[in-house]
Every structure is written in C-alpha cells, then in structure tokens.
Amino acid sequence: MLYPPINKIEEKVLLLFKLLGHDTIHIEFKNSGGETNRCIKYRYWEYLDSDDIVYIQENANIILKPIEWEDEDTGNNVSYHIIPNNDEEE
Numbered sequence: 513m514l515y516p517p518i519n520k521i522e523e524k525v526l527l528l529f530k531l532l533g534h535d536t537i538h539i540e541f542k543n544s545g546g547e548t549n550r551c552i553k554y555r556y557w558e559y560l561d562s563d564d565i566v567y568i569q570e571n572a573n574i575i576l577k578p579i580e581w582e583d584e585d586t587g588n589n590v591s592y593h594i595i596p597n598n599d600e601e602e
Contacts, residue, residue, distance in 0.1 A: 515540035515553070521596065522550065524572045532564050542591070544579070550594045551579065557589035565592075573597045 517523045522541045529539050544551035554560050565576050576592040583589055 515542050517541050518550075521572060521574060521594065525552065525568055525574070525594070528568045528571055529564075532567060534564075541594075544591065544593055551591040552576065552594060553591050557586070557591060559590050560592065569597070 517526050518541065525541075526536055526539060529536055538555045540553040542551055542553055543549065559578075560576075568574070569576055573596070575595040575597050577595055578590050579593055580588065580590045
C-alpha cells in the first residue's frame with residue numbers, strides 16, 4: 513500500500529473495506545488541502561459503490577464526501593473526503 517492509514521479512523525475504514533471484500537492494495541489515504549484534511553483514493557480515482565459508502569459511514573462514524581473533477585486525459589475522477597461525524601446519539 514503506497515499511502516497507508518495514519519490514524520485510528522483510517523485503520524477502521526481499511527478494515528471495513530476488507531470486510532466488504534475489497535483488495536486493500538487499491539485503497540489509498542492521502543492529504544487533501546492540508547495535513548489535517550484526509551481523503552480516500554479508490555483504485556485510479558474510481559467511484560465506490562453507494563452501499564459500500566453507507567456501510568463504511570455507519571460503521572466508522574464518518575461522512576465520506578465525494579470530490580469530483582474531470583481530467584482531459586483520464587476523464588471523470590473522484591476521491592472521498594473523510595469527515596468525522598461528531599453527531600453522537602444520546
């Protein structure tokens with residue numbers, strides 16, 4: 513893995529990807545607009561399945577916000593900004 517997880521949230525997200533059957537060699541964690549903003553790159557900037565996003569968000573207590581852009585060489589690309597979900601149920 514070129515860009516491994518650097519904190520407990522990312523480690524949990526990686527475990528959830530494994531439980532979903534993903535080959536974790538295709539999951540990368542990167543800085544996005546500063547060292548505290550982190551994102552997930554799946555394969556070569558590919559989209560995740562919506563059911564997988566829901567599963568990961570619910571079980572890691574995070575929000576995965578898709579960031580999309582178009583590149584003239586590679587077409588549509590996406591990464592997922594990792595936002596901790598601080599809305600704890602009481």
